[in-house]
Amino acid sequence: MGRYVIRRLLQAIPVLLGATFLIFAVVFALPGDPIGALAGDKRMDPAFAAVLREQYHLNDPLLLQYWHYISGVFQGDFGTTFSKVPVSELMAGKFQVTINLALTALVLEAVIGIGLGLWAALRQGKATDTAILAVTLLLISVPVLVTGFVLQLLLGVQLKKSTGIDFFPVAGAFDGWRSYLLPGFVLAGVSIAYLTRLTRTSLVETLRADYIRTAIAKGMPRRRVIGRHALRNALIPLITYLGADLGALMGGAIITETIFNLNGIGQQLYQSVYLREQPVVVGIVTILVLVYIVANLIVDLLYAVLDPRIRYE
Incomplete structure (x- = not known):
C-alpha cells in the first residue's frame, strides 16, 4: 500500500x-x-x-x-x-470560503443523490421511481443561474416572509454553516441528478447479480442483502464519481459564488484572468490540481475498503 x-x-x-x-x-x-x-x-x-x-x-x-x-x-x-x-495570502481566506462551499455541496450531493437513487432502485418501475427520474431530469435541464435565483426567492425571501425565520441566508458567509446550505445545493444540483441516476443504475444492476439472488434464496433478510452486499458493491462507481466531482465543484463555483455574494476563489479567478495576473491564476489552478490528485488517491484507497478483492501491491 x-x-x-x-x-x-x-x-x-x-x-x-x-x-x-x-x-x-x-x-x-x-x-x-x-x-x-x-x-x-x-x-x-x-x-x-x-x-x-x-x-x-x-x-x-x-x-x-x-x-x-x-x-x-x-x-x-x-x-x-x-x-x-x-x-498565498490572497488565496488563504478565499480558499476557505470555496472549500466550505464545495464540501457542503459534496455532502448534500452524497446524501441526497445516493438516498434518492437507492429509493428509486428499490421501487423500480413504480410512480416513485418515475417521479425521481423526472425531478433529476429537471435539475439537469435548468441552468445553475436560474436555479440559484429561484431558490433565493422561494427559500431565502418568501420563506422568511411567511415564517419570520431566516434559515437560508441569500448572500454572504456571515451565518456560519447555514450560509452554505442554499449555495451548496445550487452548486451540487446537477451533480445530485447525475449521482441519483448513477446510484439507481448501479444498484439495479447489482441486485440482478447471481450472488444477490442466491443470498435472497437462502433466506437472508432483504435489508441485510441490500445494505451489506448490494449497496457496498454498488458504491464503487459512486465513490469514483464523488472523488472526481470535488475538484469540479471547486472549479465551477464562479457562478454560484457570484449569485450568493461569496468571496471565494471563483470570483478571484475571474478577476485575475481579466487582469492577466499570471501568479494568481496559476496558483489557483495549482491548488485545484492538487485537490484533484488527493481526491483521486483517496478514492483509489477506498476501493480496497469497499471491495476486499482489490489489493495494491
Whole structure:
C-alpha cells in the first residue's frame, strides 16, 4: 500500500507540471498589458512600468517565466500579485470560503443523490421511481443561474416572509454553516441528478447479480442483502464519481459564488484572468490540481475498503 501511494504521488508531478504550464501559457497568450492595467484609465510612467516588467520577469520568454514561477512553487512560494500582495495570502481566506462551499455541496450531493437513487432502485418501475427520474431530469435541464435565483426567492425571501425565520441566508458567509446550505445545493444540483441516476443504475444492476439472488434464496433478510452486499458493491462507481466531482465543484463555483455574494476563489479567478495576473491564476489552478490528485488517491484507497478483492501491491 505504501509503495502504491508513493508511486501515485510521483505520477502526480508531471500532471501538476503539465496543467500549470498549460494555464500559464494560456494566460501568457492573452492580449493586453497587465502592468498598464494597474493604472486604470491613466497612463503609467514608462520608466516605472519598465521596472515592474523587469521585476516580474514579463520581458522574459514563456519558458523562463514559467521556470521562475514553478521553482518558487516547489519552495512554497506562489509569488506576488502585481499590486505587491502575496498570492498565498490572497488565496488563504478565499480558499476557505470555496472549500466550505464545495464540501457542503459534496455532502448534500452524497446524501441526497445516493438516498434518492437507492429509493428509486428499490421501487423500480413504480410512480416513485418515475417521479425521481423526472425531478433529476429537471435539475439537469435548468441552468445553475436560474436555479440559484429561484431558490433565493422561494427559500431565502418568501420563506422568511411567511415564517419570520431566516434559515437560508441569500448572500454572504456571515451565518456560519447555514450560509452554505442554499449555495451548496445550487452548486451540487446537477451533480445530485447525475449521482441519483448513477446510484439507481448501479444498484439495479447489482441486485440482478447471481450472488444477490442466491443470498435472497437462502433466506437472508432483504435489508441485510441490500445494505451489506448490494449497496457496498454498488458504491464503487459512486465513490469514483464523488472523488472526481470535488475538484469540479471547486472549479465551477464562479457562478454560484457570484449569485450568493461569496468571496471565494471563483470570483478571484475571474478577476485575475481579466487582469492577466499570471501568479494568481496559476496558483489557483495549482491548488485545484492538487485537490484533484488527493481526491483521486483517496478514492483509489477506498476501493480496497469497499471491495476486499482489490489489493495494491
